[in-house]
Amino acid sequence: MLKFLTAGESHGKCLIGILEGMVSNMPLTEEDINKELERRQKGYGRSERMKMEKDRAEILSGVRNGKTTGAPITILIENKDWENWKDFMNIEKVKEGKERYIPRPGHADLSGFLKYNFEDLRNVIERASARETAIRVAIGAICKKLLNEFGVKIYSRVKRIGSVEDEGNINDIKENYEKIETSLTRCLKKEKEMMEEIDRVSKNGDTIGGIFEIIVEGVCPGLGSYVHWEKRLDAKIAYILISIPGVKGVEIGLGFEGVNLSGSQFHDEIFYKNKIQWKTNNSGGIEGGMTNGNDIWIKCFMKPIPTLKRGLSSIDIRNLEEKKYEYERSDICAVIPASIIGENLLAFILASEYIEKFGGDCLEDLKNNYKNYIQRIKKFWI
Numbered sequence: 001m002l003k004f005l006t007a008g009e010s011h012g013k014c015l016i017g018i019l020e021g022m023v024s025n026m027p028l029t030e031e032d033i034n035k036e037l038e039r040r041q042k043g044y045g046r047s048e049r050m051k052m053e054k055d056r057a058e059i060l061s062g063v064r065n066g067k068t069t070g071a072p073i074t075i076l077i078e079n080k081d082w083e084n085w086k087d088f089m090n091i092e093k094v095k096e097g098k099e100r101y102i103p104r105p106g107h108a109d110l111s112g113f114l115k116y117n118f119e120d121l122r123n124v125i126e127r128a129s130a131r132e133t134a135i136r137v138a139i140g141a142i143c144k145k146l147l148n149e150f151g152v153k154i155y156s157r158v159k160r161i162g163s164v165e166d167e168g169n170i171n172d173i174k175e176n177y178e179k180i181e182t183s184l185t186r187c188l189k190k191e192k193e194m195m196e197e198i199d200r201v202s203k204n205g206d207t208i209g210g211i212f213e214i215i216v217e218g219v220c221p222g223l224g225s226y227v228h229w230e231k232r233l234d235a236k237i238a239y240i241l242i243s244i245p246g247v248k249g250v251e252i253g254l255g256f257e258g259v260n261l262s263g264s265q266f267h268d269e270i271f272y273k274n275k276i277q278w279k280t281n282n283s284g285g286i287e288g289g290m291t292n293g294n295d296i297w298i299k300c301f302m303k304p305i306p307t308l309k310r311g312l313s314s315i316d317i318r319n320l321e322e323k324k325y326e327y328e329r330s331d332i333c334a335v336i337p338a339s340i341i342g343e344n345l346l347a348f349i350l351a352s353e354y355i356e357k358f359g360g361d362c363l364e365d366l367k368n369n370y371k372n373y374i375q376r377i378k379k380f381w382i
Contacts, residue, residue: 002352004139008077010129011085015077017135019142021355022062024070024362028145033057033075036141036344037134043336044184045198045208054080057138070361075138079131089126098122102314102325106306113317121317130245130334133341140344143351149363150354150370151218154347156339158186159299161210162197166190170215170281170295186212186336202332205310209246212339214298214346219285220374221293221381223353232289233353240345241300244338249301253284268294276380293381300342302335 001021008015037055055077062073087095099120103109112124144154155173157180159166166187173180173188180186185194201208224233238250258266261282268278268287278294285296306312307330314325331337358373360366374382 001356002143002348004136004348006132006135006139008079008132008135009089009126010079010131011081011126012079012089013082013086014079015132015135017075017077017139019062019073019075019139021352022068022070022073022142022146023355023360023366024068026068026146026149026363027066028059028063028068028073028142029066030057030059032145033059033138033141036137036144036340037077039181040134040137040337040340042184043186043333044195045202045333045336046331055134057141068363073142075135077134077138088122100125100326101317102323103317104306104325105312105314106303110317125328128245133244133337136348137341137344140341140347143347144344146351146354146363147347149367150220152350153217154343155180155215155217156186156343157188157213158194158335158339159211159213161185161194161333161335162201162208164190164193164197166194170297173213173215174217184336186339198333201304205308207305207308207331208333209302209304210333210335211299211301212335212342214296214300214339214342216285216296216346216350219291219293219296219350220370221291221377222373223350223357224286224290226288226290233291233349234284234286234289236349236353237286237296237298237346240349241298241342244300244302244341244345246302246305246334247300247338247342248303251284251299251301252286253297254282255284255299258282275382296346298342298346300338302338305331305334 003021004017004019006017034056037057058076060074060076062069062071088098100122101120103121108128109121109124113121155177157173166189168188176188180188183191185191187194198208225231234252241247241250266282268280268283271277281294281297285291285294309327311324311327314323316323358366358369360369
């Protein structure tokens with residue numbers, strides 16, 4: 001089973017990630033990771049920091065001669081803005097001037113201040129920042145490489161920003177994915193309207209949220225388990241996706257839209273034509289906590305970014321007087337990069353499930369065990 005740990009602050013010297021449990025002999029380069037980091041930084045409505053950072057990953061351990069060794073993989077991403085903040089983020093004596101005393105509504109500021117007994121909010125702001133997702137994307141990029149070995153493909157798109165909803169279904173997304181990848185809003189048909197929606201709220205000093213969608217093709221049936229609650233794959237997926245800062249809801253398959261359907265309309269009827277097939281995919285490819293061989297289909301709602309130029313009412317923690325919080329740069333809309341973050345975190349969960357189910361310390365053993373399983377079920381799935 002895979003596990004990972006991240007460390008670092010938004011304006012600290014760097015971000016660090018350690019991935020434990022990856023099999024040996026899997027081809028991996030820094031460029032494999034950097035491609036995903038570049039995707040995360042794109043998108044309409046991002047802050048000026050995205051022009052500054054140009055994230056690049058450095059592999060510090062766990063890879064030799066272009067292949068994983070089976071040892072923990074350590075990744076480092078430098079924060080380019082560190083030079084402007086090093087006096088304020090020093091591990092010994094800190095220069096005054098970057099303290100924050102007014103918690104931002106919708107952020108971790110107030111709760112973190114109370115929990116950890118800080119004198120100001122800076123420590124909370126630095127670690128709770130969505131900047132940390134850069135290193136999680138790097139971890140996910142490694143997991144995507146493993147999934148590629150099994151023919152698994154992950155797609156995503158922005159389905160909605162504010163009141164503007166994109167068109168097209170799952171098949172449209174897969175067939176026109178190059179268009180999504182080159183779109184400034186990562187959508188099929190509503191790029192112009194989504195950009196106008198972002199511009200509209202930006203002029204008012206406001207922010208906006210939306211929905212992103214993820215589809216996974218080629219996942220074998222039987223990942224996850226119904227035997228224990230914590231082994232259910234849909235639970236694991238919801239858990240990791242809602243850990244993305246700002247994500248407040250996760251739907252698997254038809255999700256909340258299913259409230260309008262009866263049982264006979266909602267459930268995916270099964271038939272056989274050369275292999276098992278389904279008339280619909282309302283379950284999102286997961287039944288009883290396990291993959292059934294259909295596409296995994298997920299939607300996530302991301303709230304509007306809580307750091308607004310116009311400010312919201314709050315209090316000063318020093319004297320409890322009512323004040324507007326001090327604005328620091330932020331995105332206007334983060335739904336677009338969130339779709340990339342979601343892809344890579346989902347890749348981590350699925351890669352972990354492949355390793356847990358098929359076992360083996362090296363890629364060769366893992367693939368052999370997988371082939372034996374597919375041989376057994378091929379008349380049903382392949």
